[in-house]
Amino acid sequence: MTTDIALNIVLLSFMAIVGMAIARLRNLFPVAMLTGLYSLLSASLFTLLDAVDVALTEAAVGAGVTTVLFLATFGLTRAREKPVPRSRTLIGLAVTMLTGAVLVYASLDMPHFGSADTPVQTHPLRDRYLNQMSEEIDVPNAVTAVLGSYRGYDTLGEVVVVFTAGIGVLMLLGVAWHRPRKSDKREQ
Amino acid sequence: MREHTVLRVVTKVLIAPIILFALYVQFHGDYSPGGGFQAGVVFAAAIILYALIFGLAEARRAVSPNLLRITGALGALIFAGTGVYSLLRGGNFLDYDYLAHDAVHGQHYGLLLVEFGVGLTVVSVITSIFYVFAGRGRRNDDEQPPGDAR
Numbered sequence: 055m056t057t058d059i060a061l062n063i064v065l066l067s068f069m070a071i072v073g074m075a076i077a078r079l080r081n082l083f084p085v086a087m088l089t090g091l092y093s094l095l096s097a098s099l100f101t102l103l104d105a106v107d108v109a110l111t112e113a114a115v116g117a118g119v120t121t122v123l124f125l126a127t128f129g130l131t132r133a134r135e136k137p138v139p140r141s142r143t144l145i146g147l148a149v150t151m152l153t154g155a156v157l158v159y160a161s162l163d164m165p166h167f168g169s170a171d172t173p174v175q176t177h178p179l180r181d182r183y184l185n186q187m188s189e190e191i192d193v194p195n196a197v198t199a200v201l202g203s204y205r206g207y208d209t210l211g212e213v214v215v216v217f218t219a220g221i222g223v224l225m226l227l228g229v230a231w232h233r234p235r236k237s238d239k240r241e242q
Numbered sequence: 243m244r245e246h247t248v249l250r251v252v253t254k255v256l257i258a259p260i261i262l263f264a265l266y267v268q269f270h271g272d273y274s275p276g277g278g279f280q281a282g283v284v285f286a287a288a289i290i291l292y293a294l295i296f297g298l299a300e301a302r303r304a305v306s307p308n309l310l311r312i313t314g315a316l317g318a319l320i321f322a323g324t325g326v327y328s329l330l331r332g333g334n335f336l337d338y339d340y341l342a343h344d345a346v347h348g349q350h351y352g353l354l355l356v357e358f359g360v361g362l363t364v365v366s367v368i369t370s371i372f373y374v375f376a377g378r379g380r381r382n383d384d385e386q387p388p389g390d391a392r
Contacts (some may be wrong), residue, residue: 077364106276107275107280108266108277109275110275110280111280114283114284115283116281118290119264119368119372122290122294123371123372126372126375126376129378130375130378133354152359168368189346190346191346191353192349193272193350194272195274195277197270197275198272198277199353202352202356203349203352204354206338206356207336210321210336210356213317213321213360213363213364215319216364217317217367219367219371220314220367220368220370220371223371224370224371227368227375227378228374
């Protein structure tokens with residue numbers, strides 16, 4: 055348990071340091087690398103919380119794919135942040151502090167970490183998911199069972215969202231490398 | 243990246259295990275962490291790694307963008323189709339109990355099919371998005387890699 059706490063503190067302080075570094079840097083290439091590092095650190099944090107499914111996603115999407123997409127975007131735009139006038143940064147700082155304060159204030163309402171009387175622990179659905187799952191679905195990974203079967207409708211919606219996002223990007227950007235080909239005329 | 247021999251060799255060695263791991267995460271998702279989404283992302287990462295090291299044109303030849311459009315739609319259709327099939331078998335939409343004679347077996351089949359659909363869509367969409375992003379940048383800096391732009 056104490057090692058867990060120590061690891062949490064180390065990871066969270068690393069994340070804070072990375073966040074500060076991202077805020078200070080003007081060149082966006084290191085920023086893309088550091089956001090990847092940030093994702094990797096949060097993936098480690100998820101692993102510590104036993105949320106391995108989320109950690110796997112975070113590591114692959116956040117640290118891998120998103121970083122590459124950032125780098126690809128820098129090929130289209132400039133990779134250096136424009137200097138912002140002092141007055142604007144002060145407004146940004148104020149907004150950030152305010153939002154942070156509101157979030158911290160809201161977190162005071164949350165149940166304590168690991169507390170036993172949270173809705174997650176006491177809701178009757180928990181019994182259904184964790185205890186009756188072995189008779190109803192009988193797969194060891196409860197996350198897969200909940201996402202795929204109990205909440206299959208939601209997951210279908212998520213897949214459609216991913217698909218729609220893909221179509222949207224293809225419609226907006228996909229024309230550029232599609233247009234020069236002559237073979238398009240044959241398809242029509 | 244043609245001149246980076248170390249990168250090319252290491253990538254060649256790594257890509258097969260990455261794809262194998264993606265398939266493991268896909269089809270072993272009922273037993274261990276992971277599932278269709280994670281597997282799709284890992285698989286897409288393997289394709290993206292290939293494109294980064296060996297060039298976009300090579301990657302497009304290996305995994306065609308047109309194929310990805312079809313598989314992207316197919317994945318969502320497999321998911322929805324599983325639901326419709328269970329509807330036809332007399333159950334509710336996405337009620338996998340009716341997919342086989344035994345309810346638990348039906349759930350297993352259902353999860354397998356549904357996760358496969360998720361994985362197919364995710365790998366297709368992410369790779370397609372990468373293709374169009376990287377493909378657009380190509381016109382501007384064909385000669386100079388993005389790293390020299392500063």
